[in-house]
Amino acid sequence: MLYRRGFLRFATYGMIGTIGTMAQYAILVLSVTMHLLTPVVASVIGAIVGAIINYLLNARFTFRSKAHSSTLPKFAMTALLGAVINGLLMKIFIDIFWMNYLLAQIISTVIVLGITYSINLAWTFRRDFAD
Helix, strand or coil, X not given: CHHHHHHHHHHHHHHXXXXXXXXXXXXXXXXXXXCCCCHHHHHHHHHHHHHHHHHHHHHHHHCCCCCHHHHHHHHHHHHHHHHHHHHHHHHXXXXXXXXXXXXXXXXXXXXXXXXXXXXXXXXXXXXCCCC
């Protein structure tokens, strides 16, 4: 039963993350195609916007947290770490491996998802998940 709850929680986190990720990708693609920002800068800005969306939805639906005074700073730190990792990965994939920026973003997204979910579960929204 605990395994099922964990799977459902991760699935919810993933679905909500899709909404934030869509915002990030929209900012990335629009900024790059309109020649407003480099892919790395656009991706990091998009990641921050996506993180704000993700916090609001995850606090409500995934982790059912109302303790914003304790969770918001932790989530912000986790999101900042995720944005930094995302930016570093994008820089490496684009500048060193000469990868297309969208492919680089997809790979970065998957890696950052795993890292931030683990941190948010274990630290940001930590509670007894046996309920």
